[in-house]
Amino acid sequence: MLSKYVHDTLGIVTLSQSRRVVRVSISVRPSGEVRVSYPTSISTRRALEFLESKRDWIERTKERLAQHATPTHTPEQIEQLRAIAKRTLPTKVAQLASKFGFRYGRVTIRATRSKWGCCTSQNNLSLSLFLVTLPEELQDFVILHELCHTVHHNHSAAFHALLDRCVGGKEQELRRQLRTYHPV
Numbered sequence: 475m476l477s478k479y480v481h482d483t484l485g486i487v488t489l490s491q492s493r494r495v496v497r498v499s500i501s502v503r504p505s506g507e508v509r510v511s512y513p514t515s516i517s518t519r520r521a522l523e524f525l526e527s528k529r530d531w532i533e534r535t536k537e538r539l540a541q542h543a544t545p546t547h548t549p550e551q552i553e554q555l556r557a558i559a560k561r562t563l564p565t566k567v568a569q570l571a572s573k574f575g576f577r578y579g580r581v582t583i584r585a586t587r588s589k590w591g592c593c594t595s596q597n598n599l600s601l602s603l604f605l606v607t608l609p610e611e612l613q614d615f616v617i618l619h620e621l622c623h624t625v626h627h628n629h630s631a632a633f634h635a636l637l638d639r640c641v642g643g644k645e646q647e648l649r650r651q652l653r654t655y656h657p658v
């Protein structure tokens with residue numbers, strides 16, 4: 475059973491009473507939403523007492539999450555990013571392709587959040603417009619990754635070897651850096 479409770483400092487708290495859980499637990503979602511799960515054998519009042527006893531921890535966790543939350547873009551900002559992406563990314567692709575001798579079809583720019591780019595079996599590239607929010611070196615890395623797929627349509631050892639050569643032996647390092655970003 476789900477219900478909402480408005481806490482004076484923590485805001486809206488979701489109370490989730492269920493037969494399936496055995497003890498009271500508290501979670502804070504990346505959005506900052508606080509949820510208390512507790513078994514049917516425990517009263518809501520006791521669950522709220524538990525919430526109160528964990529208040530310091532919850533507040534600290536909410537603060538930490540707020541600091542790390544990635545800013546989301548407004549529709550206007552997305553249109554601005556799209557304009558920048560359309561102006562800069564196809565040129566970058568062309569330059570990198572000619573530098574390393576890749577051949578590709580079309581480049582499309584999409585508001586993709588799930589990934590930075592992809593390469594179709596016809597060697598058409600699709601790039602996320604959020605790519606332009608990354609440092610130049612990582613933009614190039616993503617584009618080279620997709621261009622290498624025009625040669626190897628997989629993530630085989632040969633694919634990684636090719637990509638590693640294109641980025642001067644920095645594939646591992648760049649991949650690690652890229653993981654700290656998310657298209658938002």
Ligand SMILES: [Zn+2]
Nearest residue numbers: 619623628629
């Ligand atoms: Zn890939």
